[in-house]
Amino acid sequence: MRDTDPTYLGRVAGVAGASIRVKLAESLSSGLAIIKGHTYRVGQVGSFVRIPQGYQDLYGIVAEVGAAAAPPSADGADIDTGRWMRVELAGEAIGDRFERGLSQHPNIDDSVHIVTESDLKRIYGGKGDDQVPVGCLSSAENITVRLALDALVTRHSAILGSTGSGKSTTVASLLRSIVRPMDGKGADGARVLLLDIHGEYSAALGDIATVFSTTPQPGEKPLVVPYWALEAGELLDFVAGDLNDNHLIAFTDKIQELKEKTLAAGSLAGLDANSITVDSPVPFSLKKLWLDLIDFEIRTLTGTNRDVPAIEKPGDAESLTPPQYTPHAIGSAGPYLNTAAKGIRRPLNLLRSRLLDRRYDFILHPGEWEPDVNGTTAKDLDVLLSGWLGHDKPLTILDLSGVPSAVLVRLIGSILRIIYEALFWSREKTEGGVLRPLLIVMEEAHRYVSPESGNVAADVVKRIAKEGRKYGVGAMLVSQRPAEIDETVLSQCGTLIALRLTNPTDRARVKGALPDNLSGLMDLLPVLRTGEAIIAGEAARLPVRTRVFLPSSEHLPNSLDPAVSEAWATRRKAEGYDRVVASWRAQSTTAVAKKADVKRVAVVDSSSAKSDSKDEKAE
Structure with a gap:
C-alpha cells in the first residue's frame, strides 16, 4: 500500500x-x-x-x-x-x-x-464568526488563511519585520480584513485605535476611520490631549524639567490646591473632596499655577513684620506677565526679600517658555479643554473619549507625525494612560473594555517600549500586556527592531506575525518569543518575500507561511519607497526653495510660501449667451 x-x-x-x-x-x-x-x-x-x-x-x-x-x-x-x-x-x-x-x-x-x-x-477551511481572512498559504494560494479574532485581540499580537518587508501594508490589510473582509461579514462594531507615528495610514484606511492629527488636513480632526488629565509627575517632568524633592513639593502642593478650588466651584461626577489627589483628572490652569508661584518667588515685603507685599503692578495669567514689586533694598528700611521663597525660578521660567511655545499647543492649549484661570473648561473628558472611541467608524487613527520628537514618547504614554485608565475603571459599563473591547495598534513600538526606556509609555504598555486581557484592552505591536522591544512585553504577545528579518539579533528574539517549537521554520525569515509572513501562536490554527492579502492601490499606506530611477530621469523643475522653508517653519507638509490670490468669475456658456441676446432683440 x-x-x-x-x-x-x-x-x-x-x-x-x-x-x-x-x-x-x-x-x-x-x-x-x-x-x-x-x-x-x-x-x-x-x-x-x-x-x-x-x-x-x-x-x-x-x-x-x-x-x-x-x-x-x-x-x-x-x-x-x-x-x-x-x-x-x-x-x-x-x-x-x-x-x-x-x-x-x-x-x-x-x-x-x-x-x-x-x-x-x-x-x-473553517469560517466561524471569529475567523478573519488575512492571506493565503504560500504553498497553496487557493487556500485562505484565517486567524481567530478573539485570540488576536485579547492575547495580544506583534507584527515584526525589517524595513521594506511589508509591515505597513500588512497592518493596513489586517485591519481592513477585520472591519471589511472581502469574503464575509465584517466587524462593523469594532473599536480599534491606531497610533500612526509617520502619518502613513490616513490614505490607506481613511474610508473606515476617523483621523485625528496635530496638523489636521481637510477631513481630519484636531488632536488634543489635555495636560490636566496627565499624572502630575509626568506633566511636571515635561513643563518644569527635573525637580528635586523640595521643588516638586512646591509644585504638587499648588496643583492640589488649584484642583480643590475647581472641585469646590462645581461638582465633578464621581469625585468628592476627600478622594481628590494631585493625579486626579481635574482641570486646573497652568497659567494660574505659574502666576501664583512666580508671585511668591519674586515678592518683596515691607512693614514692621515684613508681611506687606511691596507690589507695584499685578501680574496677568493670560498674557503670562509677571507682577512687579519694588526692588529689595539693603538695610532696615526695606523692602525685604521673601525668605520663604522655594528657589524655583528656573523651573518656572521653563514652564513659561513651554506655555509660549506654539509647538506644544495640542497638549498645553488643548482648545475647548483648556481651563480658564478658575479651572473651568468648555468640554470635559467624556467628550474627548467619545471623539476618540465613540464615533460611528470602527477605526480611529491618531496621526502623530507632526508631534515634536522631544514630546512624542511622553504624548504616547499620556494617550495610552488616559484610554487604559478610562476603560479599566469603566469595565462594568457598556462602553468599558469588557463589553466593548478595544484593540490598540502601536506603530514603531521599539521607540518607547525598549528594555531601558523608563518612561510612562513603556509602563502603560507593560501594564496592558500583563493585565489588558482581563479588561478588554488588546495590544498589537508593530516594529522593525524586535530586539529593542522589552522582552516581557514581547513574551505576552500570543500571536506573532513575522515578516522578513535579516538581523540575527532580531531573529533570535523572535525565536525566543515563539509559543511553538519552530526554530527550523524561523530560519526562513531572511528569505521571505515582501508581503510574506510566518504566523504562529494563539490566533493561528497552525504555524503557517502566508502571503498576506495586498490591498487595492488606493488603500495602500504612504510607505512606498521613492522611485529613484524615474525621479532622476526627469529634469528638475524650476521651483523655489521658499516652499521648502515654509513647510519646515510651519512644521506642516502642506504649508505654502505665498497665498494664491485667485479671483473666481462665473463662467457663462457663449452659445447660451448669444441665444439669450437674440431672444431679447426679437422681443
Whole structure:
C-alpha cells in the first residue's frame, strides 16, 4: 500500500515529546509529487505532514530535512543519513474538526503522508464568526488563511519585520480584513485605535476611520490631549524639567490646591473632596499655577513684620506677565526679600517658555479643554473619549507625525494612560473594555517600549500586556527592531506575525518569543518575500507561511519607497526653495510660501449667451 499511495513520505523512526523523526521512503526519487493533478513539493521546511491514527489524523510541520535530522545514534554504515526529516507535531483532526494540541502520539513505524489540498481545507477551511481572512498559504494560494479574532485581540499580537518587508501594508490589510473582509461579514462594531507615528495610514484606511492629527488636513480632526488629565509627575517632568524633592513639593502642593478650588466651584461626577489627589483628572490652569508661584518667588515685603507685599503692578495669567514689586533694598528700611521663597525660578521660567511655545499647543492649549484661570473648561473628558472611541467608524487613527520628537514618547504614554485608565475603571459599563473591547495598534513600538526606556509609555504598555486581557484592552505591536522591544512585553504577545528579518539579533528574539517549537521554520525569515509572513501562536490554527492579502492601490499606506530611477530621469523643475522653508517653519507638509490670490468669475456658456441676446432683440 505504501508503494502505491502517492501521498506516502516515509515512516516514524523516533518520538521525543512533540518532535518526531521520519525516515523518508526509498521510492521518493525526486522532490515533486503529483496527486490528483496537483503538484506538491516533498520535504520542504515549513510544509505540513499527516500521520493517520485510525479515526483521527495527527498533523505536524517539517522543521528540518537532511543529515542534521537523522537520529544521533544512527549507524552511518546502515542508514542513509541524508533521507531524514524532523517534524514538530502541532495538532490533530477528528472528522472535519481540527484542534491544536495532541491527545496521543504516533508509534514507531507509523506512516507519514504529504498534506494535500483537501487536508489543508480541513485545517484552514473553517469560517466561524471569529475567523478573519488575512492571506493565503504560500504553498497553496487557493487556500485562505484565517486567524481567530478573539485570540488576536485579547492575547495580544506583534507584527515584526525589517524595513521594506511589508509591515505597513500588512497592518493596513489586517485591519481592513477585520472591519471589511472581502469574503464575509465584517466587524462593523469594532473599536480599534491606531497610533500612526509617520502619518502613513490616513490614505490607506481613511474610508473606515476617523483621523485625528496635530496638523489636521481637510477631513481630519484636531488632536488634543489635555495636560490636566496627565499624572502630575509626568506633566511636571515635561513643563518644569527635573525637580528635586523640595521643588516638586512646591509644585504638587499648588496643583492640589488649584484642583480643590475647581472641585469646590462645581461638582465633578464621581469625585468628592476627600478622594481628590494631585493625579486626579481635574482641570486646573497652568497659567494660574505659574502666576501664583512666580508671585511668591519674586515678592518683596515691607512693614514692621515684613508681611506687606511691596507690589507695584499685578501680574496677568493670560498674557503670562509677571507682577512687579519694588526692588529689595539693603538695610532696615526695606523692602525685604521673601525668605520663604522655594528657589524655583528656573523651573518656572521653563514652564513659561513651554506655555509660549506654539509647538506644544495640542497638549498645553488643548482648545475647548483648556481651563480658564478658575479651572473651568468648555468640554470635559467624556467628550474627548467619545471623539476618540465613540464615533460611528470602527477605526480611529491618531496621526502623530507632526508631534515634536522631544514630546512624542511622553504624548504616547499620556494617550495610552488616559484610554487604559478610562476603560479599566469603566469595565462594568457598556462602553468599558469588557463589553466593548478595544484593540490598540502601536506603530514603531521599539521607540518607547525598549528594555531601558523608563518612561510612562513603556509602563502603560507593560501594564496592558500583563493585565489588558482581563479588561478588554488588546495590544498589537508593530516594529522593525524586535530586539529593542522589552522582552516581557514581547513574551505576552500570543500571536506573532513575522515578516522578513535579516538581523540575527532580531531573529533570535523572535525565536525566543515563539509559543511553538519552530526554530527550523524561523530560519526562513531572511528569505521571505515582501508581503510574506510566518504566523504562529494563539490566533493561528497552525504555524503557517502566508502571503498576506495586498490591498487595492488606493488603500495602500504612504510607505512606498521613492522611485529613484524615474525621479532622476526627469529634469528638475524650476521651483523655489521658499516652499521648502515654509513647510519646515510651519512644521506642516502642506504649508505654502505665498497665498494664491485667485479671483473666481462665473463662467457663462457663449452659445447660451448669444441665444439669450437674440431672444431679447426679437422681443
